[in-house]
Amino acid sequence: MKRILFVVFSCVLMALVGCSTVTKDIEVSAESDPKISFSGYKTYTWLGAAAIVFDEAGRWEPPAYDADTEIKFLIDKQLRARGMSESTSNPDLVVAFAAGIDMDNIEFVKNSETELETLKNIPKGALMVILVDANTGQPIWVGAAAADLQENVDVATAKVRLxxxxxxMFKKLPK
Structure with missing residues (x-):
């Protein structure tokens, strides 16, 4: 019995450590209208999505992986966890997101051999989610995530990161 518990504990620990390593570069922020009570919003509809870069070669997005569909699924999951449901007739919120890549991002990187910092091209990816009050048309919450892009990433890693x-992001959405 102790051996089984040890194996289970070890697997859980490795999964947590692996996940934190895969996501350590992701920076998340959010802003909301302080006058809004989010508990009043019960339904939402989709405005759409914007993909700023199409990665046909699959260097930054795994081939045959539809990140837009995955992002929409994950946002749906978070909104439903808050008790909201999708509705095309008279929704309370309109949801939109945009994802993009900045291929020209340059950062200082420390050379492990010389300990000197040098400039290096490190492409950045970003995701922005916007919630808009359907009655007023005003944005009431914006969540953003930015991270270094990982070249030739596999589908499982891309899913974990997204x-x-x-x-x-949604942890920062007020109640």
């Missing part, structure tokens, strides 16, 4: 980013 799920982490969306989940952390």
């Amino acid at each position: 799920e982490y980013a969306v989940k952390e």
Whole structure:
């Protein structure tokens, strides 16, 4: 019995450590209208999505992986966890997101051999989610996540990174 518990505990610990390593570079922020009570919002509809870069070669998004569909699924999951439901007739909120890549991002990186910092091109990816009050047309919450892009990433890693980013964003959505 102790051996089984040890194996289960070890697997859980490795999964947590692995997840934190895969997501350690993701920075999340959010802003909301302080006058809004989010508990009054019960329904939402989708405005759409914007993908700023199409990665046909699959260097930054795994081939045959639809990040837009995954992002929409993850946002739906977070909104439903808050008791909201999707509605096309008379929704309370309109949801939109945009994802993009900045291929020209340059950062200082420390050379491990010389300990000197040098400039290096490190592409950045970003995801922004916007909630708009359907009655007023005013944005009431914006969540954003930015991270270094990982070249030739596999589908499982891409899913973990997106799920982490969306989940952390929605933790910042007021109740």
